Amino acid sequence: MIKLDNVSKKFGTGVFGLSDITLSVDNGEFVFLIGPTGSGKTTIFRLLIRETLPTEGTITVNDWDVVKLPKQKIPHLRKKVGVVFQDLKLLLDRTTFENISLPLEVSGVNSDEAKKRVEEVLTQVGLLSHKDKFPIQLSGGELQRAAIARALILSPEILLADEPTGNLDSATSWEIVKLLSDINEKGTTVIMATHNADIVKSLSKRVIELEKGHLVNDGIHKPHEAKNGHEEKETRKTHETSYEEREKKE
Amino acid sequence: MRHAKTTWTNIRRSPYQAFAAILIMMLTFLVISFFTFLIGGSSKIVNYFESKPQVTAFFKNEAKQSDINTLENDLQSTGKVASVKFVSKDEALKIYREQNKNDPLLLDLVTADILPASLEISSLKIEDLSSISDTLKKSPIIQEVVFQKDVVSTLTSWTSAIRKIGIALIVLLSLVSIFIMVTIIGIKISQKKEDIEIMRLIGATNWYIRWPFIFEGMFYGIIGAIFGWLISSLALWYATPFLASFLRGIPVLPVSPVVILELLAVELVLAAFLGAFSSFLAVLRYLK
Numbered sequence: 001m002i003k004l005d006n007v008s009k010k011f012g013t014g015v016f017g018l019s020d021i022t023l024s025v026d027n028g029e030f031v032f033l034i035g036p037t038g039s040g041k042t043t044i045f046r047l048l049i050r051e052t053l054p055t056e057g058t059i060t061v062n063d064w065d066v067v068k069l070p071k072q073k074i075p076h077l078r079k080k081v082g083v084v085f086q087d088l089k090l091l092l093d094r095t096t097f098e099n100i101s102l103p104l105e106v107s108g109v110n111s112d113e114a115k116k117r118v119e120e121v122l123t124q125v126g127l128l129s130h131k132d133k134f135p136i137q138l139s140g141g142e143l144q145r146a147a148i149a150r151a152l153i154l155s156p157e158i159l160l161a162d163e164p165t166g167n168l169d170s171a172t173s174w175e176i177v178k179l180l181s182d183i184n185e186k187g188t189t190v191i192m193a194t195h196n197a198d199i200v201k202s203l204s205k206r207v208i209e210l211e212k213g214h215l216v217n218d219g220i221h222k223p224h225e226a227k228n229g230h231e232e233k234e235t236r237k238t239h240e241t242s243y244e245e246r247e248k249k250e
Numbered sequence: 251m252r253h254a255k256t257t258w259t260n261i262r263r264s265p266y267q268a269f270a271a272i273l274i275m276m277l278t279f280l281v282i283s284f285f286t287f288l289i290g291g292s293s294k295i296v297n298y299f300e301s302k303p304q305v306t307a308f309f310k311n312e313a314k315q316s317d318i319n320t321l322e323n324d325l326q327s328t329g330k331v332a333s334v335k336f337v338s339k340d341e342a343l344k345i346y347r348e349q350n351k352n353d354p355l356l357l358d359l360v361t362a363d364i365l366p367a368s369l370e371i372s373s374l375k376i377e378d379l380s381s382i383s384d385t386l387k388k389s390p391i392i393q394e395v396v397f398q399k400d401v402v403s404t405l406t407s408w409t410s411a412i413r414k415i416g417i418a419l420i421v422l423l424s425l426v427s428i429f430i431m432v433t434i435i436g437i438k439i440s441q442k443k444e445d446i447e448i449m450r451l452i453g454a455t456n457w458y459i460r461w462p463f464i465f466e467g468m469f470y471g472i473i474g475a476i477f478g479w480l481i482s483s484l485a486l487w488y489a490t491p492f493l494a495s496f497l498r499g500i501p502v503l504p505v506s507p508v509v510i511l512e513l514l515a516v517e518l519v520l521a522a523f524l525g526a527f528s529s530f531l532a533v534l535r536y537l538k
Contacts, residue, residue: 051451078453089448105252106454150452 001027002048002158002189007057009043009213017043018054018213025191027157030184032200033193035210041193042086044210045160049081050074062157079107082151086162086193088143090135090150097122097131100150107154117153125149125179141172148179152188159183161192165199173199257465260438267434268470274430275474275525276481278423279517283482285416286513287505292409294502299401305373305383306396308366313391318367321389325371328385330378335370342367352495366393424524431470431528432535435463439536446537459537464529471525475517483510 002025009017018040025031033041046052047059050066059066064077090099097118104114122128125145135143144164151159161180165173177192177199184190194200200207209217261268309318318336325331337345342365350356369386373379379397386395439446446459486505494503 049451072455075453075455078451083451085451089451091445091448102449103452106449106452106458154453 001025001060001062002191003058003060004044004047005058005060007047007054007059009040009047009052010055016213018047018210021057021210021213021215023208023215023218025189027189028184028187029189030181030205031191032203032205032207033191033210034195034200034207035216036195038212039210040213041210042162043213045083045162045191045193048158048160049078049083075106079103079154080156080158082154082156082159082188084144084147084151084159084161084164086166088135088147090143090146092135095132095134096127096138096146096149099135099146100153103150103154118149121149121153124152124182140167141175144168144172144176145179148176148183152183156188158189158191161190163193163195165194165196170198177203253461253465256462257469260442260462260466261469264438264441267437271431271434271470272474272477274427275471275521276477277474278420278427278524279475279478279521280482281416281423281478282420282517282520283479283513284485285412285420287482287486289409289413289416290505290509291502292405292412295497295500296405296409298500298502299405305371305379305386307369307371307386307389307392308394308396309368310391310393311363311366313367317391318369321386321391322369325369325382325385328382330373330382332372337368337370339363339365339367427474427524428528428531431467431525432532434470435467435529435532436536438466439463439532456537460530460533463533463537464526467525467527467529467532468522469525471521471523471528472518475521476514479514479517483513486510 004021004023007021008019011017021040021044033044035041043052047054048061048066050069053067057067061077061081064073066077069077091102094102100121101114101118104117109117119128119131122131125148127142127145127149130138130142130146135146138146148159148161148164151161159180164176164180168176173196180190180192181203204220206220207217208215322334322336325334343360346360346365347357371382371386373382383395383397386392449459490504497503
């Protein structure tokens with residue numbers, strides 16, 4: 001369960017990264033977080049793992065009050081929330097296997113158990129044959145999957161994926177989204193920040209849209225049913241207009 | 251174990267920094283060992299002179315045995331004297347031979363004739379030494395009075411100078427090595443900034459990140475101390491025959507291996523502390 005109450009984030013420059021955001025995501029949900037660059041998607045992720053603190057408001061992740069969380073508890077929070085970072089943040093001098101086992105290492109899991117678990121996750125993301133390769137030897141999609149595997153290794157309750165399809169061709173993007181959906185079906189809450197309009201439009205998932213730090217839309221996107229339901233259409237319309245306009249601008 | 255592995259990887263990947271860190275630590279512990287030997291040795295020499303007869307009076311060649319006996323009795327009757335020992339020319343030669351048994355050239359040149367007979371007198375109280383020495387100086391059969399108190403006070407002032415210089419140098423070098431180590435570990439932390447950031451984001455605790463750096467500092471300290479100790483001990487071992495003949499009669503050398511090993515143990519503890527402390531400073535400074 002993720003809850004943001006009247007959360008604002010003002011940066012040192014005086015610019016508001018987020019203004020008065022209130023939203024909640026239930027356990028097991030799959031949510032798209034959309035909006036143009038600079039709209040605050042990544043800031044929300046950073047707030048959720050206490051990489052930064054909000055200027056105002058409260059943030060709850062599971063039962064943790066993230067804002068008031070004592071410093072020494074931050075590692076516990078971060079072990080419960082897996083993150084696929086926009087820039088992946090894989091260690092270049094470690095192999096895929098070593099990168100993925102890093103969170104286990106950090107948690108003090110013994111090496112036999114870690115090996116078993118890493119191989120399980122590598123199989124899940126389809127990278128088992130690449131386990132001894134270094135990040136520089138992997139393709140974009142493979143790197144993305146390695147980052148997802150690392151985010152999954154501690155079986156987090158929440159998975160945050162920041163633009164996981166950012167630099168990928170559409171076929172590979174779909175593979176990644178499929179992988180995230182599978183993970184979601186196993187019970188993990190997934191929030192995926194994305195630019196990819198096609199993917200958002202094709203899946204009937206909840207979409208949260210941000211614009212310049214404001215929450216401008218929050219609703220279920222149902223591409224096929226929307227034509228029949230008036231209310232759904234309304235919601236979709238506002239959402240689609242603003243979103244697609246943004247896409248065009250970019 | 252895992253921290254040790256990370257530490258080893260960090261060391262291996264920057265050999266020059268590791269070398270610099272070990273070198274400065276080695277220099278520090280070389281000086282510590284060197285001055286420990288020097289201070290220990292000189293204190294022992296002072297103790298030796300303090301426990302030896304405090305006044306030695308050398309007789310003129312023409313001194314007769316009867317005059318010597320009279321003088322000896324006179325001294326005994328003052329009641330200030332703890333013991334008086336007469337060393338005849340022959341005994342002096344014997345002592346000389348014993349001290350120079352490894353040097354045949356010196357043995358050939360010396361006969362009992364050229365060595366003076368002497369009286370070795372120790373007093374009950376150190377204050378009485380001057381009056382005893384004055385009495386002796388007045389006697390016509392005495393050639394020279396060697397007043398050990400002078401020797402002791404000269405040696406004591408030397409020892410205290412050595413101790414002061416030693417401590418000052420050790421403090422200075424320890425500070426230099428701490429600063430160099432802080433800089434080296436600081437550079438390493440900066441080089442790994444991105445890795446550290448990633449580790450934090452995936453839930454590494456502060457101590458998980460700190461330990462490898464602390465271990466690294468301890469490693470440099472310990473290796474430096476071992477080398478510094480080894481070099482100074484080898485140098486001492488090499489110089490022992492020469493020094494022993496120089497300090498003939500004074501039981502300072504050879505230094506017992508137990509003492510040398512004790513020094514190593516103390517230095518290892520100190521080195522580990524110095525290394526860990528430097529790294530900890532670096533970690534506090536660079537890992538916020």
